[in-house]
Amino acid sequence: MPPARRTLALAAPVVGFLLGFLDFVWIKWVPYPFAExxxxxxxxxxxxxxxxWWVRAGALRAAVAATVLLVVAVPSYYLAATLLQGDDLAVVVAPTALLWMASGVLAGVVFGVAGVWARTSGWREVVATALPAAVFVEExxxxxxxxxxxxxxxxxxxAIDLGLAALLLELVGRTLRGRLLATAVALPLAVVGAFAFAAAAG
Incomplete structure (x- = not known):
């Protein structure tokens, strides 16, 4: 396996573990409202x-890596809850956890590919730049x-979510025109996401 692929194969599960574990730590000890x-x-x-975005090695590889990251993050989160709060580790295989892992597959594919597309040009760049902001607007x-x-x-x-959406548009967008187009796309994407989330939750 080439060195770049070995690095990615190691990075995805390690970062996923850190995301899940530190996410629980954040919730437990960071003051409200930032704990949210x-x-x-x-x-x-x-x-x-x-x-x-970091992979820069093709959409398929990015999709797989991002999916591994999100799927690993779920049991890592519950492991942190067990170690730091005494929760039952059996919740890792509970239906809710399995649903989150399944959602991680879908989100990993969509957002992993978007990270690659954000470095391209044309409509793919606009949509990809809009997506990170759109999820915070939806929230x-x-x-x-x-x-x-x-x-x-x-x-x-x-206020926090809208501020983060604006920051992401600034960081990901490479030109003023690109940021403006991404902003226009992010708003309807957020509305569609809100309806989809409500349908899934209901």
Whole structure:
């Protein structure tokens, strides 16, 4: 196996383990409202995107690596809960955990490939640049819905998510035109994502 492939084969599970374990640590000890970033599906999606961005070696390899990252992160999260909070490790094979791992396959493919596409040009670059921002906008929409039901501090999380969306557009977009186009694409993607998330949750 070439050195680059060996590095990727090692990096994906190691980073996945760290993502899951440190995510639980973040939730447990970081003060609210920033602790909510540990419960954030957007944070994990962007981690998959970042790995795809780093791979630079083809969409298929990026998709596989990002999928491994997200799937490994799920049992790692529950392992941290067992070691640091005394939870039952059997939850690793519970239906909820298996559902999260299955979701990780889908998200890994989509966001891993997007990480590669963000380094290309044309419509692929625009869509890929929009995706990391869109997941945080979608999450902001969910928090806005919770705010209407009295969820404490929800508006703080709306502000945090929108701020992160803007930051990602700035970091990932390579030109002003690209950022503006990605912003226009991110908004409808976020709305579609919100409906999809609501359908999956309901």
């Amino acid at each position: 970033l540990g419960n954030s599906t957007a944070t994990w999606a962007v981690a998959a995107f970042a790995l795809g 902001a929409l969910r928090f806005a819905g919770r705010a209407r039901t009295g969820y404490p501090g929800a508006w703080w999380n709306v």
